[in-house]
Amino acid sequence: MDLSPDRTQREQGQSAQAQAYAYLLAEIRSGRLEGGTHVVADRIASTLGISRMPVREAIRQLSSEGFMTIRSNRGAVVTALGTEEIGELYEMRAVLEGFAMRLVTTHIDRQGLDEADIALTRLDRARENVDWFITAHDQFHDAFLDYCPRPRLVAEIRRIRRATEPYLRMTLKVSSTAGQNTTDEHRELLSAIRSGNPSIAETAMREHVLRTDVEELVFRGA
């Protein structure tokens, strides 16, 4: 997940549209393109040294993925989510990822649990730095999702996570440090999955995402 600000020159075999898509998504996820920003296709095009059409396509795709909003004849703006919408996205992820855990409990093995344990340690050590924390946090959740035998479900969960990332980043920057309880939260989650009981695991994950993430984001800052 590199987020280099400058021109990602078209590497071998990468289409112009893919380049534009990757560029814009990275700008949005990183927060460099803030919500509400008006994105002019022509500017992006010349920044990347390509024409406007592939940029248009990238914008359309990003908009149907929720990252941008296209207003007819008035261009595209980076989707600015209000607290309600952010809350709704977290809620959806909570529900979906909760269900994913139900499936994970019956598919994860010793190795998977060990990996999650390691990820938890990394997460604890990464508390001071926003980028590290987000990366480690994603990896912790991914450690479980890797064992969920539902590719589309996993893709959707990750999509939602990306969509909310800029706001998580903002919040973390404000509070500067993730709390100690974050680690405790995740440790409890891990043990719920270790229990092997699908219902317990589902509930734990649902509550975890709702509690930790939504509360911190919506009520504390943003």
Added chain:
Amino acid sequence: MDLSPDRTQREQGQSAQAQAYAYLLAEIRSGRLEGGTHVVADRIASTLGISRMPVREAIRQLSSEGFMTIRSNRGAVVTALGTEEIGELYEMRAVLEGFAMRLVTTHIDRQGLDEADIALTRLDRARENVDWFITAHDQFHDAFLDYCPRPRLVAEIRRIRRATEPYLRMTLKVSSTAGQNTTDEHRELLSAIRSGNPSIAETAMREHVLRTDVEELVFRGA
């Protein structure tokens, strides 16, 4: 939900891209464009009397919504879902719509429940005709979703329903008639929501979608 096969001439104010999108989506949902069909942008363009660019954008949007698949330099094909993928989509809908019912129980009023009751009657009467049945079935579920205060969640549920519609249609055509138990199933669902207990409602809907729809589709035909 009209699905006219012939040219939907560009009505007042409708952009070419919107026209292409609506046209392709209707063709796919109705089953006229079967899964696996290679869609040539130029053909669609001349069919609709527009150029290729807005069609490309429509295709890209449809692909990011799961209706089509774009292979680099090799065009787009209508997504052909296997039984596993269909099952996964139903599963996701079951989970999301289950959660939606949790919220609905605390927001629905007398009028909403009456509407659901009426929709149930219509559903029962529409059992012989595939199109009527699908419409009535959607309306029954929508009667609840109208009372769910989470717009994105509702949109996602409907998106999944549209994506699986062609396959439901195929299955219904084979079995020619929806069973009596379909009505019973939905009646039980309604009473679960009437109970006013969020957890009962959530479970009922989740089980309902998984049981009725997935079983009929995946194990009976398709």
Added chain:
DNA sequence: TGACTCTATATTGGATACAATTATCTTTGT
């Protein structure tokens, strides 16, 4: 000063033109 109209500019939507790639057909050799 402030609202309004008209004009100039920027931006978007769409069509066409061209280049790059893939698919199809034909030819050739065995």
Added chain:
DNA sequence: ACAAAGATAATTGTATCCAATATAGAGTCA
């Protein structure tokens, strides 16, 4: 007859061009 190779056509990807629309600004009049 079959496979390989080359030529040809079809299709996709991208750039450029033009028209339609929206935005911003200058001037005008009360």
